[in-house]
Amino acid sequence: MSAAPTGDPHPEADAAPADVVVGLVAAPGAPAELADELAADLTGALRERHPDVTWDLRVVEDGLVRPPADDAEIVTAARDRLLAEEWDLAVVVTDLPLSVDRRTVVAHASPVHGVAVLSLPALGAVARRRRALQTTVGLVRTLLGDDTDGEGDPAALRRRVRELATDPADTAEGVRFTARVLTGNLRLLVGMVRANRPWRLTIQLSRALTAAVAAGVFALVTADIWRLADRFGWLRLAVVGLGSVVAICATLVVGAELWERARSRRVRKQVALFNLATTATVVIGVLTLYAALFLLALGGSLLLVPAGLFAEGLGHPARIGDYLELAWLTSSLATVGGALGAGLESDEAVREAAYTHRPDAAG
Incomplete structure (x- = not known):
C-alpha cells in the first residue's frame, strides 16, 4: 500500500x-x-x-x-x-x-x-x-x-x-493514527461492520445469553433490587448500565483474544481497521442485547410484579417511572451476568459469533 x-x-x-x-x-x-x-x-x-x-x-x-x-x-x-x-x-x-x-x-x-x-x-x-x-x-x-x-x-x-x-x-502514533484510519476509511469500516452482522453476536453465544436471562429473572423477582432501582437515580443507573456493557465487551474482546497487534509499520492500518471493526461489532452486538434485555425486563416487570406488591416493597405508590428504573437496573445486572457467561465461552465460539463469513451457495 x-x-x-x-x-x-x-x-x-x-x-x-x-x-x-x-x-x-x-x-x-x-x-x-x-x-x-x-x-x-x-x-x-x-x-x-x-x-x-x-x-x-x-x-x-x-x-x-x-x-x-x-x-x-x-x-x-x-x-x-x-x-x-x-x-x-x-x-x-x-x-x-x-x-x-x-x-x-x-x-x-x-x-x-x-x-x-x-x-x-x-x-x-x-x-x-x-x-x-x-x-x-x-x-x-x-x-x-x-x-x-x-x-x-x-x-x-x-x-x-x-x-x-x-x-x-x-508519522502519527497511537490514538492519532487510529483516528486518521477511522476518519479516512469510514465507509470501508462501515461496510466491514455491516457485513459482520453484529446484532447477531450474542444470540450465537448460548452461555452468555443463558447467564444474562437467568440474572435478569433473579433481579426481577428480588425485592432488594426493587428498592435499589428506586434509590439509585437516573445517573447511577446510567453508570451501572455503562459499566455492564463495558464489562461484557471487555470479556469478549480480551478473553477471546480478538485484539490484534501490528507486526510492522506497513500493516498498521490493516490491524487498526480490524480492531476498529471488531470493537464496533462487539459494542453494537452487546448494545443490541442490552436493548432486548431492557424490553424483556420492562415487559416482565409489568406482567409479573403486581403494582400493590411493588408499592409495598418500595414504600410508596408504584408509577411507570419506577417500572422503567427496575427494568433498567435489571437489564444492567442481566448484562453483567452475560459477561460471566461469556467468560465460559470457548475462544472459537466467540470468534465464530463475532465474525460472520458470508456464503455463496454452490450452483
Whole structure:
C-alpha cells in the first residue's frame, strides 16, 4: 500500500495510483494449478473493474491448515499469513469442502479479516476456471464491503477501494493514527461492520445469553433490587448500565483474544481497521442485547410484579417511572451476568459469533 500525499486535499485526483496487494493462497496440487491459471485473468478483471488503483496479485502455494479443518480455521490461518506478508486482502483456494448449516457452499468471505476462501470441489468439473474467476471477483467485492450484487453506487465502491489502498501518514502514533484510519476509511469500516452482522453476536453465544436471562429473572423477582432501582437515580443507573456493557465487551474482546497487534509499520492500518471493526461489532452486538434485555425486563416487570406488591416493597405508590428504573437496573445486572457467561465461552465460539463469513451457495 502506498501513502497518499498529506498536503493534497484531493489525493484521489492527483496522486499516483495506490497499490492493493492481494495474496492468492492455494493448497498444493489442483488448487495451486488453478491459482496459477487464474492469476492473470483475475488481475485483468480487477484492473478493469477498479482502474483507480494498481492491483498487485501474489500467488503463494500453502496448505495453511491440516485437514480436517473448517472455514474459520482457514480464515484465521490466512489472516496470519496476510499480516506476515503485509497484504491488503487474501483469497484462499482450498481443496477442502465448505458448508454452512450442512449446505455445501462455493466460498466464504470475511470482510473484517480481509480474507475469502474458495472451495475447489464445489466448483464442479465443467468450466471450472471461468466459475473460479467469477466467484473470486465476487469475493473481492464482498471483502471491499460491496454487498449489493453489482447494483450499488460505483463511485462509493471506488472510494472504498481507494481507502483500502491508501495509508495515512506513518508519522502519527497511537490514538492519532487510529483516528486518521477511522476518519479516512469510514465507509470501508462501515461496510466491514455491516457485513459482520453484529446484532447477531450474542444470540450465537448460548452461555452468555443463558447467564444474562437467568440474572435478569433473579433481579426481577428480588425485592432488594426493587428498592435499589428506586434509590439509585437516573445517573447511577446510567453508570451501572455503562459499566455492564463495558464489562461484557471487555470479556469478549480480551478473553477471546480478538485484539490484534501490528507486526510492522506497513500493516498498521490493516490491524487498526480490524480492531476498529471488531470493537464496533462487539459494542453494537452487546448494545443490541442490552436493548432486548431492557424490553424483556420492562415487559416482565409489568406482567409479573403486581403494582400493590411493588408499592409495598418500595414504600410508596408504584408509577411507570419506577417500572422503567427496575427494568433498567435489571437489564444492567442481566448484562453483567452475560459477561460471566461469556467468560465460559470457548475462544472459537466467540470468534465464530463475532465474525460472520458470508456464503455463496454452490450452483
